[in-house]
Amino acid sequence: xxxxxxxxxxxxxxxxxxxxxxxxxxxxxxxxxxxxxxxxxxxxxxxxxxxxxxxxxxxxxxxxxxxxxxxxxxxxxxxxxxxxxxxxxxxxxxxxxxxxxxxxxxxxxxxxxxxxxxxxxxxxxxxxxxxxxxxxxxxxxxxxxxxxxxxxxxxxxxxxxxxxxxxxxxxxxxxxxxxxxxxxxxxxxxxxxxxxxxxxxxxxxxxxxxxxxxxxxxxxxxxxxxxxxxxxxxxxxxxxxxxxxxxxxxxxxxxxxxxxxxxxxxxxxxxxx
Numbered sequence: 080x081x082x083x084x085x086x087x088x089x090x091x092x093x094x095x096x097x098x099x100x101x102x103x104x105x106x107x108x109x110x111x112x113x114x115x116x117x118x119x120x121x122x123x124x125x126x127x128x129x130x131x132x133x134x135x136x137x138x139x140x141x142x143x144x145x146x147x148x149x150x151x152x153x154x155x156x157x158x159x160x161x162x163x164x165x166x167x168x169x170x171x172x173x174x175x176x177x178x179x180x181x182x183x184x185x186x187x188x189x190x191x192x193x194x195x196x197x198x199x200x201x202x203x204x205x206x207x208x209x210x211x212x213x214x215x216x217x218x219x220x221x222x223x224x225x226x227x228x229x230x231x232x233x234x235x236x237x238x239x240x241x242x243x244x245x246x247x248x249x250x251x252x253x254x255x256x257x258x259x260x261x262x263x264x265x266x267x268x269x270x271x272x273x274x275x276x277x278x279x280x281x282x283x284x285x286x287x288x289x290x291x292x293x294x295x296x297x298x299x300x301x302x303x304x305x306x307x308x309x310x311x312x313x314x315x316x317x318x319x320x321x322x323x324x325x326x327x328x329x330x331x332x333x334x335x336x337x338x339x340x341x342x343x344x345x346x347x348x349x350x351x352x
């Protein structure tokens with residue numbers, strides 16, 4: 080199947096950001112994409128670069144809500160699985176959240192970021208509550224999809240849980256800046272996650288200059304052998320289209336050997352969390 084990773088810049092014009100995203104879905108569909116993934120907070124400014132001092136709930140939105148419903152309609156129109164990421168408001172709490180929409184337009188569920196960062200330009204603890212939806216894997220029209228939102232990918236317990244829960248592909252909405260990490264480190268991190276767990280990883284990164292931050296782009300895909308099989312350019316809007324062969328999951332070392340030989344009695348893992 081074909082996957083599209085959509086890296087696009089965002090401005091303070093929320094309507095223009097959303098329109099850009101919807102147009103990118105149309106473009107991805109015209110290239111045969113069956114699943115599309117957006118970066119972290121793709122349709123709004125990256126709010127956490129500044130410490131939240133006042134009530135920020137007015138910046139968030141419910142799921143389902145206006146944004147999710149527009150992409151649900153696009154998913155149905157193009158028969159495409161779509162994973163977006165937005166600032167969610169639910170029962171007075173706010174989350175970094177990724178609604179997962181199936182190819183018939185159905186909202187299958189929402190993954191919320193579990194691990195919350197807090198350092199310069201990423202003051203996320205002042206915006207996000209800790210996610211309480213666990214590590215779900217969604218049975219979509221194109222395969223079994225898990226989501227690891229940005230900071231969550233740094234925690235091997237979480238990426239392992241997605242594998243144990245049956246993920247064939249793990250999508251990663253990210254907001255990563257130029258120079259934030261040593262060259263090749265983030266690719267290596269997901270190469271190892273793919274190899275250890277026998278699934279594809281697809282990281283869609285934010286791009287563009289926003290005040291004091293310059294997001295890198297460089298979205299990429301790794302396969303169950305731990306290889307980078309496709310990557311977007313640095314610093315520009317781009318739709319990365321790539322073919323993914325999910326039969327490689329069952330053939331991987333992880334699914335043939337590593338999962339078979341695990342010893343969860345020695346290192347207990349809440350495999351449904």
